[in-house]
Amino acid sequence: MFDIKHHHAAMSVPNLEDSIGWYERVLGFKLERRFHIPAIPADCAMLKRDGLRIELFHVARAKAAGEERRHPDSDAQTHGNKHAAFAVRDIAPVERELRARGADIVFVKKHEMGANIFIRDNAGNLIEFVQQPEMWS
Numbered sequence: 001m002f003d004i005k006h007h008h009a010a011m012s013v014p015n016l017e018d019s020i021g022w023y024e025r026v027l028g029f030k031l032e033r034r035f036h037i038p039a040i041p042a043d044c045a046m047l048k049r050d051g052l053r054i055e056l057f058h059v060a061r062a063k064a065a066g067e068e069r070r071h072p073d074s075d076a077q078t079h080g081n082k083h084a085a086f087a088v089r090d091i092a093p094v095e096r097e098l099r100a101r102g103a104d105i106v107f108v109k110k111h112e113m114g115a116n117i118f119i120r121d122n123a124g125n126l127i128e129f130v131q132q133p134e135m136w137s
Helices: 016-027 091-100
Strands: 009-012 030-037 042-049 052-058 084-088 104-111 114-120 126-131
Touching (some): 016 030, 016 042, 091 114, 091 126
Parallel strands (some): 009 052
Antiparallel strands (some): 030 042, 042 052
């Protein structure tokens, strides 16, 4: 089988500048580059933090996602991409940091498999943080 590595998650947003600022301020991503895709047409930005990337798309007159797409449980009932997910060592300090940065926290769950947090970005896109301390062992 061929080798693969994670490259990016992509989000459609209503305001590219506002979203670039949100990802920088709340999650510590930095703008890597801007580009335009004429075939869509879309103005785009690639953001990077460590080895992770988020691609933001802005398409004029794009439709907003329905309310059911703003919550992980109801979003799972619609086919398609669901959310970006990032591993963290420990949920508790991540939750404190996200709250201090004003993140829109959907929920924090602790269960026998571990713990996770779902937040929404400034455009309502879902992002998950999963407690995976073994990834840092």
